[in-house]
Amino acid sequence: MTEPRIVSAAFVAASNDPGKLPAPTLAEVAFAGRSNVGKSSLLNAMMQRKSLARTSRTPGCTRQVNMFEVAFTDGLHVHLVDLPGYGYAKRSRSEKASWGPLLEGYLSTRSVLRAVTILVDVRRGPEEDDLDLVEFLQALETPPRILLAATKIDKLSRAQQKPAIEKVKRQFKGPIIGFSSVTGDGRDALWQRLRHAIANERSDKPE
Ligand SMILES: Nc1nc2c(ncn2[C@@H]2O[C@H](COP(=O)(O)OP(=O)(O)O)[C@@H](O)[C@H]2O)c(=O)[nH]1
Ligand SMILES: [Mg+2]
Incomplete structure (x- = not known):
């Protein structure tokens, strides 16, 4: 069977509410x-578009929820959602405070949310x-599927990649995919x- 291909990818909306x-x-x-x-880079790679999701060398630039729509040759339509990055220390206290409700508000109110991919740098692990965040998601009434993407694997040699991904997998205990946007x-x-x-519906048992 030939793999479904992307026919369109477009920005839909951005909001801090x-x-x-x-x-x-x-x-x-x-x-x-x-x-x-590497969230925005991964989204661009997933959508096969160079800069639909903005990428930046300055951490902490995405302070909104950004939504994109992707359509495939087999009819699949899906929204991809770039969530605000967390863990960036050099922000003002009020900015930090506003991330919690946005992230948590989004994750706990979207009934159509099927999966959350959590990105971690393969060299740092979770x-x-x-x-x-994993704990927060698991505590939701109908938890979405949780996947882990170990990013920037191109920064490691081929020989280093597999053991590094395995190490992250042991710390996370869930499906993990090594990823390189490059x-x-x-x-x-x-x-x-x-x-x-x-x-799969949200209520289904995880794999
Ligand atoms: N080598 C390498 N660099 C990456 C990869 N993904 C992202 N980067 C770089 O990491 C930085 C942050 O990427 P970005 O996508 O903006 O991260 P975000 O803040 O999580 O959205 C940028 O300089 C990217 O070019 C990757 O897979 N490999
Ligand atoms: Mg980003």
Whole structure:
């Protein structure tokens, strides 16, 4: 079978108020992680668009929820959601305070949210914030599927990649995909996981 291809990818909305996002008509998959971990780059790689999601060398630039819509040749329509980065120390206290309600508000109110991919730098592994987020998601009434993407694997040699990914997997104990936005490694595998999550209702048992 030939793999479904992307026919369109477009920006839909950005908001710092989850209540003002478009009505939940399509299945959604969200991407979370510390600032600078590579979320926007991963989204661009997933959508095969160079700069639809803005990327930055300055951590902490995405302070809103950004929503994109992707359509495939097989008819699949899905919203991809770039969540505000967390864990960036050099922010004012009030800015930090506003991240909690936005992230938590989004994650706990979108009935169509099927999966959350948490990105961690393959060289650092999951940190306290990441594990807190896993706990928060698992405590939701109908938890979304949780996936881990170990990013920037191109920074390691081929030989170092597998053991590094295995190490992150031991710390996280869930599905994990090594990813590089530079080489595109992990892209197909992540889409496959996401498609699987999208096809399943939230109440289904995790894999
Ligand atoms: N080598 C490498 N650099 C990456 C990768 N993903 C992101 N980066 C770089 O890491 C920085 C932060 O990326 P960005 O996508 O803006 O991170 P975000 O803050 O999580 O959205 C940028 O300088 C990117 O070019 C990757 O897979 N490999
Ligand atoms: Mg970003």
